[in-house]
Amino acid sequence: MTLDWSVVWDNRWRLIAGAEMTVILTATTMALALPGGLLLALLRLSHVRLVRSSTTGFVEFFRATPLILQIYWIFYVLPAAFDIRLSEFVTALLGLSLNVSSFNSETFRAGILSIRPGQWNAALALGMTKPQVLRKIILPQATLRVLPALASTWVSLFKDTSLVSIIAVADLSYVSLKIRSETYRVLEVLTAMGALYCLMGYPQAKLVDWMHRRFKVVE
């Protein structure tokens, strides 16, 4: 077996562009899924039973089905059944955001519920309104506590963006698989793809481990 690594170097700009798309997808999805997750978490703590149960259903459904199928569903079913046409990039963003919002909502909910109810009582006794208590007392503490969990979700999301390559969004996976089929240098290109993901993912994973140690909840 002869290896020819020049194929990786020759296509470096395409690979870098793919890696850029991966980062853009991760960052944009998270920017949408943080408010999305917080909204879902608040809806799940609502006093209206119907709101609570339908949000729970939504979240559980997205958490218990494969992301790759969710992306397919949006990509094939929306145009065919509902005549909604979205670009590949928007489809990818929609699928990833709905999925990550569901996971974030569980994180936020756990964070909000982890604050002792005495704090609610104390704040209400001081004459604050419920939204005020939430905004000024509960959320700042809860957010700090769930920071490590959100960071773990970020790393999972970074890796999960590779799934959008199946609907031809030009991320690192899609570009690599394309170069592979053009050049037939399977081993070199696929190894480079793994290495590039590792190069980007490894520092993030280490940072998350550090955050878990640093922000450990001590009560």
Add this chain to the structure above:
Amino acid sequence: MDIDISPLIENWQFILTGLGFTLALSALSIALGAAIGLVGGVLRTYGGKLLDSAIGLYVDVVRSIPVLAILVWTYFAFPLVIGESLTPFSGGVLALGVHLGAYITETIRAGLTSIRPGQMRAALALGMSRFEAIRTIILPQALIRMLPPLGSLIVIAVKDSAIASVIAVPELLRQSQVLAGKTFRPFEIYTAAMLIYFLICYPTARTIDRVYRRLGVLGAS
């Protein structure tokens, strides 16, 4: 929009085959992952510095690469290294198992280190060997404590098995794609597939929660 479920009824065997492959792929990759994780977790905790850093490298590398990349590498590139081709199914089991194994290794290690070191010392003082102490005292408690994260890993394994559709394992998602292409009824078919995955994953997660609530006390110390 009109809904027509006849493609589902006419092709129920085709879908059932897919479901069978999904379950087999998940079960085998969980078995492989559990074997790797058990050995890896124990060796990382008790096997000395060298093994700890070697297994740590495996864990960190696998944790920073997407499953998709591991799957395509195992199926397309790995055969070139070993000079032997893999079937999509065995490639899928291998890739998913090695991927899951890294996460199980970390989970088991966390469980083992959470057991107070006094227990190991007490067992050794009673004349047990290290291996005996791990097998009969430390590991059982650690496994019960780690039931919730291990449970979510099982659910993740079932969901990740759908990604094996990219290397043409004829599992549920792959069969659905073929069927959707043939019948032009993507709505009915993908929705049905979604429901089937939900009916596997959601009860699994709830069952593990319930088991943990019953057994959790046994892991407390």
